[in-house]
Amino acid sequence: MLGAASLLTLVTLAGLVTGFAREWLLVASWGAGARTDAFVIAMFIPEAVRSMLAAGLLTSSALALWQQRTATERMRWFSQLSQVLGLGALGLAALISLGAPWLVHLMGPGLAAEPLARTVSALHILAWSLPGLVLQAWWAVPRQAAGHFLLAGMGSLLYNLPAMLYLWWRGPQAQEDMLSWAFVSGSLAMGLVMLPSALRSGLQPVSLRGSASAFAELGHKLAPLLGSAMAGQGLALLERIVASYLGEGVVTAVNLARKLINLPLIALQSLNQVLLSLMSRSESERVALLRKGLAAVTVVSLPASLGLMLGAPALVSLLFPKVQGTAVVVPLLAGYAAVLVLASWNTLLARYHYAEGDTRGPVVAELRGSLLQALVLPPLAWLAGSLGIVWALLLGTLLTGQLLLRVPALKQGLGLVPQALVSTLWLVLAWWGIKPWLSEHLLWQLAQASAVGVACLISMALWLRPWQSR
Template identity: 55%
Template structure:
């Protein structure tokens, strides 16, 4: 378990490093001001969806349903769920597109008029990330069922790679629209990279076979998970709203700080995915044993990381963040 968790943690850390590089390059290119704040406000909902799915919102509900089926039924289930979740993602995109103006005013109440316009424009582009996120979460299920955790865990890296390359290449010449387009490309790469592995396992994307009641069964399992996830994202929303009221650039710095404090949580997310795959295929007594081992591994992985992050916080800020941190809107 620990070996699989370690490899998945390394893959996830690589994705987190790419995500931090994206934010760092954004500040280096645009500065910590109204433009970066507006883009991060527009990024909040797509990023919240991606992180919720990465934390197992869909896979925790879908993996047991997938594993309880025979091989032939698994292919039929996957073939039936793919178009449904693709349509769900497209519906989310349309909703975000049509309500972008009101949503950015809710998320960033402290932005000025230009900031609202930039954020709404960015969200209209970023809304099209939703279909890729949904398909990636679905395609991870058969991989996790076969204990191929690392390939499934590359989603964050694949998503962040195009915007990192875009910002590193164009720097000061980059635009909000160009960066949002790069993020959409990253969302397409996420499920696209998984297609060869699924094809080798026998799944064919053009064979759409519906299974009666499959979507209803999945929604019934997602319901209890969704409430706790919404509470977590509600706190993040409150944080983003308050940051926008602190002054120009505050959203940018708070976002960078959150990237750093999320480091210890990466191992927990990876351990969660490994435990989920192992426990779904185990009997009752084995599940209890796996859960005990998982709790021990969680303590072993996170406590040293938390202690190190607290002790090195000042040095990390000086080392990792751009020089523009001096004179920012946040208290020292």
């Protein structure tokens, strides 16, 4: 399990590095102001779709359907749904492109007139990245069913690379339209790389007769996962709507903080994909695999959380030394880091439900947590500014986790209570005990934060030992 996750992590790391490099180059080129805010809002829909697909939206719903078919049935089923999903993605892209003016007013109501117009122009183009994103995710289903993850894991790298190269080449002279086309070309590259594998899996032109029932069957599995994913993306949209009213550059700050917090999640995302495959094939060992996975998640996420919390000021200052408006990223990054451990547990608990064939339970938990977060977000943002976004996220995440644990099979004990207590002690010690004593010199501060993270990593690994069978 850990070996497969490690290989996938290396591939995913390259994609996340290029993704963060693209964000860094965007802010370095245009600054953390209204222009960058506008493009970040334009990117919301394609990024939301890509995030949901990368998190396993299609694979989680289709793996069981793939496994229950014979080899001949799989070829026709896979080919039919490839055509249906491809045509559907094209239609959705056309609708988003045509409805860009209305969608932009919904996503960024606090933007001024000129940035709003730039957002509409960019979204007209960015919408056409959807077909490549959808087909790449669907064509990954046969490979993941066979336990092969690396080729699909290259998607993020291929998507971000053209935009990163364009921003590096043009710098401050980069234009929104050309940058948007770079993302579209990246999405096409994602699909083209998966095409040979899809052809070997049986992809071929077939009649669409009977495809309605096949799509309905997939939709029955997909709907709960889609509802959960859309609830999460809806909250991300609400964050941007609220941020657009909090001042110029706050939308960019929220986006940057979320990108930075995603970097330590690469191993967790890889581990989640591998564990879902293992738990789907091994009913008798699901709880044991989940317990082992949760221990591994804690060992990875807690040190990363501590390092990001303590090193946030130095990290932001070193990454953007001459960029105005990035100071607001620091408290957001520290706050998101504190929620990292809880969020990683929730993701893995949801995978356990999926392996059990329960795609609705996680949706109910996610929707209730999302509803709480949505209700408290506006008043908390009004009271605490950008930090209100963090407090709302924490409350919603706590409620979601509590609901995911309400399963009889999980009441035997997963070892989460002692892990939660130790994690809380580490976070409290770091914020109130260590942070005031950190050096004001940026490099020393970052080194000290890293040392605390390494110390936590070693101690948690020696305690939990997730590589051992229990």
